Structure formats: C-alpha cells, structure tokens
Amino acid sequence: MSLPPTGHVEGAAAPAVPGYAIGVEPRCYALVPCAGSGQRAGPGGPKQYRHVAGQPVVAHTLAALAAVPRLAATLVVLSPDDGQFEQALPGLDGNRLWTARCGGATRAASVCAGLDELIARGAQPHDWVLVHDAARCLITPALIDRLIDACWKDEIGGLLALPLADTLKDATPDGRVAATLDRSGKWAAQTPQMFRLGLLRPALAHAGEGVTDEASAIESLGHAPLLVRGALDNFKLTWPEDFALAERLLQVPGR
Numbered sequence: 001m002s003l004p005p006t007g008h009v010e011g012a013a014a015p016a017v018p019g020y021a022i023g024v025e026p027r028c029y030a031l032v033p034c035a036g037s038g039q040r041a042g043p044g045g046p047k048q049y050r051h052v053a054g055q056p057v058v059a060h061t062l063a064a065l066a067a068v069p070r071l072a073a074t075l076v077v078l079s080p081d082d083g084q085f086e087q088a089l090p091g092l093d094g095n096r097l098w099t100a101r102c103g104g105a106t107r108a109a110s111v112c113a114g115l116d117e118l119i120a121r122g123a124q125p126h127d128w129v130l131v132h133d134a135a136r137c138l139i140t141p142a143l144i145d146r147l148i149d150a151c152w153k154d155e156i157g158g159l160l161a162l163p164l165a166d167t168l169k170d171a172t173p174d175g176r177v178a179a180t181l182d183r184s185g186k187w188a189a190q191t192p193q194m195f196r197l198g199l200l201r202p203a204l205a206h207a208g209e210g211v212t213d214e215a216s217a218i219e220s221l222g223h224a225p226l227l228v229r230g231a232l233d234n235f236k237l238t239w240p241e242d243f244a245l246a247e248r249l250l251q252v253p254g255r
C-alpha cells in the first residue's frame with residue numbers, strides 16, 4: 001500500500017483487464033477483514049467479537065461462508081495484537097479456514113495484507129476473491145451464491161448492493177439539511193465484493209488506503225464493477241443500536 005493514489009484520467013479508455021489462461025478453472029476464496037476496533041459501535045470491545053444471538057458476530061459471518069461449497073478457503077485477517085479470535089471461535093476447521101495476524105491501520109490496508117497472504121498460500125492471479133466484512137454477520141449462503149453466479153463469467157467482477165430507497169440529504173456540519181440530492185441511479189454498496197486477485201491487488205495499490213471498499217479501487221483503474229442486488233438484512237453492524245436489530249433478525253426461524 002505504498003503507492004500514492006493517482007486517479008483515473010476522465011475520458012481515458014479503461015485499461016485492459018489482464019488476460020487469464022484459457023481452460024484454467026479459477027478458484028474462489030473469501031477474505032474477511034476482521035481487524036477493526038469498532039469505534040462507532042461504542043463500548044464493548046471490537047464489534048466483531050460482541051455476542052449476538054448467542055455467538056460472536058464473526059462466528060455468524062464465518063458460518064455463512066463455510067456453507068458455500070464453491071469457496072475453496074476463507075482467510076480471516078486479524079489485528080497483529082488480536083487475542084480473542086481463537087478463544088471466541090474454538091474448534092474451527094483449519095482446512096478451509098485460515099487466519100493471518102496481518103491487519104493494518106485501515107480496512108484497505110487489512111485487505112491488501114490479506115491478499116498478499118492468499119498469494120503466499122498459492123492463490124493465482126485468475127482466482128476470484130470475495131471480500132466480506134466480518135461485521136456484516138447477516139450474510140446468507142444464498143446471497144453469496146447469487147454474487148458468484150452473477151460474476152463468474154464477468155470480465156471485471158462485482159458487488160452486492162441495494163438501490164437507495166430513502167431520499168438523500170446533504171448535511172451541514174451542524175446537522176441541518178444543506179441540499180436534497182437526486183437518489184435515482186444511486187446504490188448503497190454492501191459486501192461481499194468479488195474480483196480477480198490479479199486485478200484487485202494492483203487496484204488497491206493504485207487507489208491507496210483511503211478507499212472503503214474494493215469496488216472503488218477497481219473504479220480508480222477505470223473499470224465498472226457489476227451491481228448485484230443484495231438485501232436490506234445484509235447491513236453492516238456499525239452503531240450501538242444495530243446489535244439489537246441483528247439479534248432479532250438472527251432469531252427468525254428458517255432465515
């Protein structure tokens with residue numbers, strides 16, 4: 001993550017997507033950034049380890065990923081000083097679940113370090129990586145499969161997202177409405193976000209540490225990721241009140 005952001009030149013043609021060997025079946029990996037400190041969620045420690053519906057948040061997330069057979073393995077990126085993961089999730093299958101204490105100061109740095117770890121473990125440029133927030137614990141196997149089905153043959157890859165339903169306001173610093181923005185054509189980005197390793201790694205190096213999702217990095221190279229309809233349930237636990245909502249939703253039978 002040392003390269004400065006240079007930005008894509010408006011009007012310039014998008015650079016070619018790297019070509020991949022024909023006939024080589026790509027593998028799919030999941031990469032779960034789990035190294036944040038959860039500042040907005042208030043007291044209670046890093047939000048990925050807080051309990052909802054009887055389990056740590058990240059345990060629900062990993063259970064959904066583990067139920068998708070097409071994922072060859074899931075790599076969880078932990079903070080270098082994480083002392084909670086193994087205690088919070090004892091007895092996990094190490095065959096398809098890997099951990100690396102290589103988290104960075106920002107989400108983008110954590111994802112970049114995780115991609116390097118996947119490369120060290122043998123992942124190839126043509127392999128797909130599904131990056132999914134540990135804190136988005138209401139993800140379901142069906143939604144993950146929907147994203148893989150939609151992106152598998154795509155040249156760029158894509159992300160789960162939802163068209164904006166609410167009217168969008170620009171705010172002043174003192175909490176008043178500065179303007180009403182046109183919501184048509186606006187989508188809220190979710191995760192997983194699915195891109196080829198050989199495109200995502202250089203895109204993140206190009207975009208710098210400021211990006212908050214993988215699609216922005218891909219866009220910075222001039223590519224247009226595919227928008228795949230996600231679900232309202234697949235929200236990211238961010239604010240203190242989100243935990244009670246997640247608890248209620250996780251307890252719905254048959255979800």
Ligand code: CTP
Nearest residue numbers: 033034035036037038039040105106110134135
């Ligand atoms: N994340 C990470 N490394 C960081 C920051 C975030 O791996 N340096 C992870 C979080 O653990 C989370 C996901 O990225 O699963 C989404 O980030 P966010 O919701 O912003 O989590 P936090 O950064 O922990 O929360 P906050 O921004 O409120 O401090």
Ligand code: MG
Nearest residue numbers: 036037038107
């Ligand atoms: Mg954050």
